[in-house]
Amino acid sequence: MSGRLDPATTGNQSSAKPRIAVIGLGAMGMGTARALLDAGFAVTGCDVNAEALKSFAAAGGEIADTPAQAAERASIILLVVVNADQVEQVLFGADGVIGPERARANVSARLGEQPVILQNATVPPAFAEALPEQIPAGIDMIDAPISGGAVKARAGELSVMASGSAQAFERAQPALNAMAAVVHRLGDVCGPGSSVKLVNQLLAGVHISAAAEAMALGLRMGLDAQTIYNVITASAGNSWMFENRMAHVLEGDYSPRSAVEIFVKDLGIVTQTGRDLRFPLPLSAAAQQQFTAAAAAGYGREDDSAVIKVYERLAGIQLPAAANDAAGG
Amino acid sequence: MSGRLDPATTGNQSSAKPRIAVIGLGAMGMGTARALLDAGFAVTGCDVNAEALKSFAAAGGEIADTPAQAAERASIILLVVVNADQVEQVLFGADGVIGPERARANVSARLGEQPVILQNATVPPAFAEALPEQIPAGIDMIDAPISGGAVKARAGELSVMASGSAQAFERAQPALNAMAAVVHRLGDVCGPGSSVKLVNQLLAGVHISAAAEAMALGLRMGLDAQTIYNVITASAGNSWMFENRMAHVLEGDYSPRSAVEIFVKDLGIVTQTGRDLRFPLPLSAAAQQQFTAAAAAGYGREDDSAVIKVYERLAGIQLPAAANDAAGG
Numbered sequence: 001m002s003g004r005l006d007p008a009t010t011g012n013q014s015s016a017k018p019r020i021a022v023i024g025l026g027a028m029g030m031g032t033a034r035a036l037l038d039a040g041f042a043v044t045g046c047d048v049n050a051e052a053l054k055s056f057a058a059a060g061g062e063i064a065d066t067p068a069q070a071a072e073r074a075s076i077i078l079l080v081v082v083n084a085d086q087v088e089q090v091l092f093g094a095d096g097v098i099g100p101e102r103a104r105a106n107v108s109a110r111l112g113e114q115p116v117i118l119q120n121a122t123v124p125p126a127f128a129e130a131l132p133e134q135i136p137a138g139i140d141m142i143d144a145p146i147s148g149g150a151v152k153a154r155a156g157e158l159s160v161m162a163s164g165s166a167q168a169f170e171r172a173q174p175a176l177n178a179m180a181a182v183v184h185r186l187g188d189v190c191g192p193g194s195s196v197k198l199v200n201q202l203l204a205g206v207h208i209s210a211a212a213e214a215m216a217l218g219l220r221m222g223l224d225a226q227t228i229y230n231v232i233t234a235s236a237g238n239s240w241m242f243e244n245r246m247a248h249v250l251e252g253d254y255s256p257r258s259a260v261e262i263f264v265k266d267l268g269i270v271t272q273t274g275r276d277l278r279f280p281l282p283l284s285a286a287a288q289q290q291f292t293a294a295a296a297a298g299y300g301r302e303d304d305s306a307v308i309k310v311y312e313r314l315a316g317i318q319l320p321a322a323a324n325d326a327a328g329g
Numbered sequence: 330m331s332g333r334l335d336p337a338t339t340g341n342q343s344s345a346k347p348r349i350a351v352i353g354l355g356a357m358g359m360g361t362a363r364a365l366l367d368a369g370f371a372v373t374g375c376d377v378n379a380e381a382l383k384s385f386a387a388a389g390g391e392i393a394d395t396p397a398q399a400a401e402r403a404s405i406i407l408l409v410v411v412n413a414d415q416v417e418q419v420l421f422g423a424d425g426v427i428g429p430e431r432a433r434a435n436v437s438a439r440l441g442e443q444p445v446i447l448q449n450a451t452v453p454p455a456f457a458e459a460l461p462e463q464i465p466a467g468i469d470m471i472d473a474p475i476s477g478g479a480v481k482a483r484a485g486e487l488s489v490m491a492s493g494s495a496q497a498f499e500r501a502q503p504a505l506n507a508m509a510a511v512v513h514r515l516g517d518v519c520g521p522g523s524s525v526k527l528v529n530q531l532l533a534g535v536h537i538s539a540a541a542e543a544m545a546l547g548l549r550m551g552l553d554a555q556t557i558y559n560v561i562t563a564s565a566g567n568s569w570m571f572e573n574r575m576a577h578v579l580e581g582d583y584s585p586r587s588a589v590e591i592f593v594k595d596l597g598i599v600t601q602t603g604r605d606l607r608f609p610l611p612l613s614a615a616a617q618q619q620f621t622a623a624a625a626a627g628y629g630r631e632d633d634s635a636v637i638k639v640y641e642r643l644a645g646i647q648l649p650a651a652a653n654d655a656a657g658g
Contacts, residue, residue, distance in 0.1 A: 125550055147564055159564055184560045186552075195550040196560050199543045203566030206539040210612050214531045217599075220608050221454055221524040223515075231513045231525050235476055235488055237532030239568035270546075279549050279644055282615040283539050290611065315608055 017041050018075035019112050020175055023067045023090045023097065025052040027258075028120075028146060029080030031153025032179050034059055039156065039178035046070035066095035068110070075112035076175045080146070083265060084123040087131075091117075098135065108138050116140040116171035119190070120160075122197055122266050124273055129191035140168035143190035145197035148181075149257055157181035161200070163193040198273060201266040202284050207241035208263065208304055209287035215246055216311035225250055225320050245305040252322035254302040254309075261300045263291040263307075346370050347404035348441050349504055352396045352419045352426065354381040356587075357449075357475060358409030360482025361508050363388055368485065368507035375399035395424035397439070404441035405504045409475070412594060413452040416460075420446075427464065437467050445469040445500035448519070449489075451526055451595050453602055458520035469497035472519035474526035475509075478586055486510035490529070492522040527602060530595040531613050536570035537592065537633050538616035544575055545640035554579055554649050574634040581651035583631040583638075590629045592620040592636075 017040055022033040025047035036043045037060055044062040046069070047053055053063045064070035067090040071077050077097055079087055091098050097117065098107055108115070117139060119128060128143040135141055142164035152158050156179050162169070163186040169176075176183050186192040214237070218228040229250055233243050248254065267288035274281040290307050297313050299306040312319050346369055351362040354376035365372045366389055373391040375398070376382055382392045393399035396419040400406050406426055408416055420427050426446065427436055437444070446468060448457060457472040464470055471493035481487050485508050491498070492515040498505075505512050515521040543566070547557040558579055562572050577583065596617035603610040619636050626642050628635040641648050 149565075161560060182563060184563075186556065186560075192552060195547065195552050196557065198550070199547040199552070199557055200561060200564050200566035202543045202546065203539055203561065203568070203571065206542075206612065207536065207566070207568060210532055210535040210539070213535075213610055213612050214528045217531065217603065217606075217608060217610065218524065218528040220606055221527070221602075223521060223524050223528070227515065228525065228528055231490060231515075232529060232532065234511065234513075235529050236478075236569050236573070237529035237536070239532070239536060239571075240565050242532065242568075244565070273550075274546065277546075277549055279546060279640075281542055281546065282619065283535065283542050283612060286611040286615040311608075 018174060019044070019073050021046070021064075021067075021070040021074035021077045021097075022080060023070055023078065024080035024082075024086070025049065025056055026080065026082070027150035028153045028158075029078070030056060031150050032078065032080060032146075032156075032158065033061060034154060035156035036175060036178050037061055041175070041178065044070045044072075044074065067091075067093070067097045068095045068099060071097040072110055073112045075115050076172055077111070077115065077117045078120055078175070079118065080120045083121060084127045087119060087121050087123060087127075091131075092134065098139075104136050107136050111139070114140075114171050116142065116168050118142045118144040118172055118175070119193075120144055120146045122201060122269065123194055124269055124276075125191050125195040125198060126273075126276070128194035129189070132190050140165060140171055141190055142168045142172055143193035144172075145193055146180075147197065147200060151257075152181070153179075160184065161186060161193045161196045163187040164190060198270055201263075202270045202281070204241055205263045205267045205270070205291065206283050206287045207239040208245050209290045209307055211239065211242040211246050212249075212290070212305070212308035212311065214242075215249060216308055216315070216317055219317045219319070220311075220315060245303075248303055248305040249308055250320050252320045254299075254306045256301060256303045258304050259301050260291055260294045260304050260306055263304050264288070264295050264300070267291060347503060348373070348402050350375065350393075350396075350399040350403035350406045350426075351409060352399055352407065353409035353411075353415070354378065354385055355409065355411070356479035357482045357487075358407070359385060360479050361407065361409060361475075361485075361487065362390060363483060364485035365504060365507050366390055370504070370507065373399045373401075373403065396420075396422070396426045397424045397428060400426040401439055402441045404444050405501055406440070406444065406446045407449055407504070408446065409449045412450060413456045416448060416450050416452060416456075420460075421463065427468075433465050436465050440468065443469075443500050445471065445497050447471045447473040447501055447504070449473050449475045451530060451598065452523055453598055453605075454520050454524040454527060455602075455605070457523035458518070461519050469494060469500055470519055471497045471501055472522035473501075474522055476526065476529060477510075480586075481510070482508075489513065490515060490522045490525045492516040493519060527599055530592075531599045531610070533570055534592045534596045534599070534620065535612050535616045536568040537574050538619045538636055540568065540571040540575050541578075541619070541634070541637035541640065543571075544578060545637055545644070545646055548646045548648070549640075549644060574632075577632055577634040578637055579649050581649045583628075583635045585630060585632045587633050588630050589620055589623045589633050589635055592633050593617070593624050593629070596620060
């Protein structure tokens with residue numbers, strides 16, 4: 001990590017690591033916050049879930065009751081929340097990092113030196129683009145959606161699809177170094193980070209739904225699930241998601257690494273963006289309906305690979321059972 | 330290749346290579362026929378296209394006017410044609426390898442010793458399953474759809490998704506060794522080979538269409554095509570097809586490695602199979618409509634990545650130009 005900090009901008013903090021606030025301690029936020037702790041930062045976490053706070057405190061983190069409190073004296077503030085509404089709330093709510101309009105005069109005094117906010121949620125690009133207009137001068141912002149899942153978050157090996165000013169990147173660099181394996185620099189304003197994330201989520205969602213459709217059809221035709229997996233992962237029909245998620249199906253393990261509801265949401269942003277731009281997205285729309293069907297059937301909180309259970313419900317195919325299920329009966 | 334031939338079954342041919350007939354000298358058939366020539370086999374090719382015959386003769390192959398003539402004294406007969414109708418015709422037509430029902434008594438006398446037919450087309454699994462019933466006793470058959478494209482066909486490095494009896498594989502082994510990098514053995518009867526191929530084609534078609542949809546949306550949002558490609562190929566949204574086909578889009582090169590019409594056909598088999606089985610396939614259906622739209626717009630004979638041109642027509646996005654186009658204007 002040497003050589004990345006510019007003494008001219010880090011000032012009298014050049015010998016101390018900047019304080020970091022992590023707003024949102026879900027699977028991704030908790031992993032990232034703990035990776036930052038491992039890297040030696042003072043990290044304050046905040047979440048509405050008391051269990052998550054307790055767990056983070058037990059791991060050696062500081063905890064706070066509100067985003068405003070978590071951000072006190074923090075120079076790098078991560079918003080690892082789920083959607084644009086939550087970004088609004090943790091930034092501009094009564095107890096938000098910035099607070100409502102009437103309370104913004106003193107923001108800079110509350111935060112640490114040279115503060116930068118990283119918007120890590122998957123949000124509509126237009127929302128990300130408009131955010132900096134509402135941020136007081138002196139506070140930088142990076143549009144920085146993250147990708148990679150809970151395991152890579154914990155290991156500090158996320159992919160970040162990021163756009164923002166050179167100064168904002170300079171300020172955020174210590175945190176980015178510790179939380180990410182790859183930082184894609186996508187432009188010098190907020191917006192393109194979220195646009196590229198949306199392209200990725202479109203593909204990820206369609207590929208999971210397609211993997212389920214293909215695997216289910218194969219089972220209906222009488223093929224063996226493991227055989228399908230072995231051939232497809234060695235063929236031109238393969239995708240990152242087929243290989244990753246169909247392994248969950250083979251194991252009969254639908255514990256949520258990322259839940260069905262996440263793609264109901266993310267493909268919702270994709271198709272809403274398509275409607276706003278008057279741009280047809282037929283595959284995204286079809287995939288969104290499959291995740292919605294899975295949620296309707298009660299699988300919303302299961303792993304997103306449970307979208308294949310729509311076929312089990314409809315057409316009675318037999319999915320591989322979990323090892324413990326097989327042992328039990 | 331040593332040790333694969335069993336002297337008990339190869340009999341007095343153990344020192345001579347079996348004669349091979351290749352029915353169909355399109356991109357895949359020509360490549361395979363030439364790879365077999367390279368491996369030292371006597372290969373007779375047959376095609377309705379006179380140019381293809383001429384080209385194969387120039388490469389050192391023998392040529393024949395009809396499937397029946399090509400198969401004379403051949404022990405291994407490949408059917409590298411486009412669909413089930415063509416398989417029917419080259420097998421059971423007046424000049425077919427087997428011929429019409431009234432002419433089947435003498436078939437074995439016309440063919441080489443211990444003949445085996447490889448069905449290499451993408452066909453409905455039910456069609457492949459029923460084929461052996463119409464083949465006279467003494468002639469073996471393998472359901473052996475191929476995958477990999479023209480370049481791998483020429484190099485003898487295809488993937489073969491194959492099912493058939495142990496005896497049929499024994500007889501076909503010399504050809505399979507020379508034409509394929511991988512032979513997936515999927516069962517001991519015809520049908521499963523075509524079922525697995527169908528699963529692969531479902532995914533391949535959906536992934537190409539999804540890649541086009543994602544890339545087009547990214548362009549519409551103002552992103553740079555090369556940037557999208559770089560980020561996605563390093564992310565969880567990647568697929569084999571995204572990586573391969575979007576490279577054609579970046580180069581503005583729509584010369585057909587595999588044409589749009591192939592996926593109009595293959596996704597047609599997928600959705601027809603779904604209808605026959607009463608099994609819903611919403612993503613396949615959406616992708617099929619996109620390839621159909623591309624064919625409607627006149628791109629049927631272009632590379633299948635030209636499915637992205639549907640968006641160019643509809644929504645005026647600017648696709649990358651070919652290098653020579655850019656130089657010209």
